[in-house]
Amino acid sequence: MNQTIIIPRTLANRLLTLAQLTPDVEICGLISKNNQQKYQVYPIDNIASDKSCVFEMQPEQQINAFKLIREKQQDLFAIYHSHPDSEAIPSKKDLNDAAYTEALNIIISLSTKGVLDMRGYFYKNDKVETVDLIIE
Ligand SMILES: [Zn+2]
Numbered sequence: 632m633n634q635t636i637i638i639p640r641t642l643a644n645r646l647l648t649l650a651q652l653t654p655d656v657e658i659c660g661l662i663s664k665n666n667q668q669k670y671q672v673y674p675i676d677n678i679a680s681d682k683s684c685v686f687e688m689q690p691e692q693q694i695n696a697f698k699l700i701r702e703k704q705q706d707l708f709a710i711y712h713s714h715p716d717s718e719a720i721p722s723k724k725d726l727n728d729a730a731y732t733e734a735l736n737i738i739i740s741l742s743t744k745g746v747l748d749m750r751g752y753f754y755k756n757d758k759v760e761t762v763d764l765i766i767e
Contacts, residue, residue: 650713656682663705729754
């Protein structure tokens with residue numbers, strides 16, 4: 632049975648809006664959560680050479696986001712990115728680049744016009760665990 636994780640609708644909408652702002656390139660960033668169950672999104676520039684199908688977080692922004700998360704005593708909740716033209720399924724590169732095995736990976740797909748396709752995964756030792764995201 633898949634693990635289930637609740638995503639507040641406001642957070643899901645925020646991620647979808649960010650993805651739709653640049654529908655031709657993958658967006659990426661971090662999401663933190665504090666002990667009052669408050670989520671914060673840290674968008675990070677994608678510096679990959681082919682942003683239409685790959686993401687690579689801008690290193691200083693990424694370090695800075697982690698620093699802020701620590702300073703505000705939040706926890707890393709998820710790493711998100713978008714797929715402009717493909718389903719919300721991790722690519723080979725997504726799996727190869729996976730660095731944080733304890734963080735949820737959220738993929739937002741824009742390939743399904745009008746229908747929210749947001750899926751979650753844990754990447755554990757070359758194994759992909761699908762998470763059932765419950766948006767409420
Ligand atoms: Zn991807």
